[in-house]
Amino acid sequence: MFAADANSRGWHNPPMPQTMTSADLRTLNQVRLLRAVHDAPAPFTRAEAARLLGIGRNTAGALVGELERARLLHEVPAETGGRGRPTTLLVPHPEGPLAFAVDFREDSWTLASVGLGGAATELDGGEHDRTPRVFEEIRQAVGRHATDRLAVVGLATSGPIRDGRRLHISHLGWDEVDLGALVGDGWPPTVVDNDARLAGLAEARRGALRGKGTAMHFHIDFDIGGTLLLGGDAQRGGHNIAGEFGHMPLTGSDLECMCGVRGCWSLDVGANALVRRFGGRPGYGEGRGLAREILRRAEDGDAEAAAAVDANAAALGRGLGALANALDPEAISLSGLGVDLIRLRREVIEAHCAEGLMAFRRDEPPQIVAGTVGDAGPLTGAAEIAWDAILDPGWVGDRLQGG
Amino acid sequence: MFAADANSRGWHNPPMPQTMTSADLRTLNQVRLLRAVHDAPAPFTRAEAARLLGIGRNTAGALVGELERARLLHEVPAETGGRGRPTTLLVPHPEGPLAFAVDFREDSWTLASVGLGGAATELDGGEHDRTPRVFEEIRQAVGRHATDRLAVVGLATSGPIRDGRRLHISHLGWDEVDLGALVGDGWPPTVVDNDARLAGLAEARRGALRGKGTAMHFHIDFDIGGTLLLGGDAQRGGHNIAGEFGHMPLTGSDLECMCGVRGCWSLDVGANALVRRFGGRPGYGEGRGLAREILRRAEDGDAEAAAAVDANAAALGRGLGALANALDPEAISLSGLGVDLIRLRREVIEAHCAEGLMAFRRDEPPQIVAGTVGDAGPLTGAAEIAWDAILDPGWVGDRLQGG
DNA sequence: AGAGTTTTGTTCTCGGTAGGAACATAACAA
């Protein structure tokens, strides 16, 4: 009688084509099938696929046949269990398209190849000198490993990315660096996004947040940044710069932040906050190592280090509670230092989170969990957005047409 | 070469059916057509519809014909302008389905009937004694006005709504009031949501936020609450209680809030904050009138009242800046006291918003605008969610089938 | 006033899509 919340299957829907003809219908169902294969935790059979998509076995056979011919899907004999005619498992085609994922970090980069289903193979990587010249190196690495199977490149980088190509990486001193100019012509189709956002996307698609309709992820490094994840998608905001949760005044700090605002949450959470407490200069130098040492000393029983970690965890929890009031996530996952904070101070985080939660919601607080994708978050997320570009009615339709 | 942000058409997409057959395709295109009629600011012709949906004139004719026969759409001769064979305007069918929208407030309620396209007719309304008995009155009013055209009821109420039926209205002392039991059997299909969220939805669909992919709306009354609007949809969170932005510590207050948390933004923004400054007791009594008087005195030049309004506007702006860092809205609309604050103190709000914005985004701050739907927000939003339930492949498909 | 132009509605055919029924196939079970 009362329509319930019909939403939040927590699954990622393929985008709809703009027009809707019979041919689009075919392609759409094929994309649904490919998306199911990509998202499934384990391979499934053709018959299961038919049931899953609510289509007949005959239709499933036709869909799979075309996809096999287009080298998008492959059928291998399934080990026979129980009665019935033996069937086949749907797996990525051995000559199918590949996404390259690049994780571009402060001082290093990694290139990996990712197939349908998310299996990743690391191809290359290296250190860099913090100048845009590193992209020449990356360009060469991609060129070295590229085959005609390469379909899309997904790139994870830090800082805001305007118009999908202009990089602003403050701690490298990069302002308004044009990615298109860096990689030059002949570069394959590329999608770019923020590393923190992609780490969250990775958790939503393949990690601790899988299946959650509303969730958040925070990466804690020098400071804290995050993403709101809705229906398996990371929100980017109106100018593609959403996610600076660390620059909200959630903890009552009075310091001035590097970002130009007073009282940011980031001043109390993350490596910078730990270091500052010990008289160190916060910034993007050796702070990370110092923070690790403080954590270790806290584990070893050093009282001052323990107090610093306590304060960090408390500030983290306080902010999470505040954000939960506003955005009501089912779960919150953490990466980076957040994993250590959960391990060492889960009670502190949860207690301060509860304190920040409105009283009436304390009986159902958001689950706070460590991310399971870990350090591979940005790379995994970059692969996901690359595959999102492939698993698109337009792309798949062209591939099926063109042979 | 670089895939741009392909999203954020800022439009509301019809939900996809779970299966995808040829018949579903027909229905889906019909829903797209109805949705276009519903969302369009002005009626359009059949030929324009064909162009809009990217379908042929023949197909458009067939779609419209069936919808006319199902009494969902009606064709009236369009006044002829320019050359060409005269065509027809697509308008709601005079015997088509209607949504009833109920705006249930602290001390009054309104019942309206809303047709396709959003045209509303107020049917009934009244004061109430703050006990759940008022729903008996509402039930009778709906019964009095209901015809077989009534399809769905949309209800706006305050406070969190769990499972789509359990009401928690703290300032009426209602805890865990079951809506299903209140209205009893024989009540039409109903969708319910929060008034603040629905006011935001109204702005997104028919007001100041129309066409924005990422936006926020805040209603300022005693305190402040809001909604995040993405792609024309209000976000509800994992437990349907998202939107308590007022209960984040964004302004450094040290007071304890009624919600059980310290330092809430709401302590500094809204009628309660104005009243408290004048020694009044914040709460849900006569605070609203007092706040109006303070605003008036500020307009008349009273220094103390002006200072109070300044503080309110400053706190508002500060919080908006913080939220903009995190969620990156293109625009923010305000209703309630927010409209007065914009009128009287736009500069204060914008200055403090900029102060809270990270430096690099100050050149492109979110637009802060007064809502244009005004007081009718919750009612309009309730009608929208009711029509969302009608403009659904399942509902329309049944209607077309059943005759 | 009449002929040409422009836009839209209508009709018909055609390729394509999914569903359904019937049958074939390949395993297991008794």
Add this chain to the structure above:
DNA sequence: TTGTTATGTTCCTACCGAGAACAAAACTCT
């Protein structure tokens, strides 16, 4: 060996939208 079960395959049918050709109804120009 025979029956059971689950799946693959092969028809056929209903339906959908595209496209082309034509009809209709306005306007415009001479």
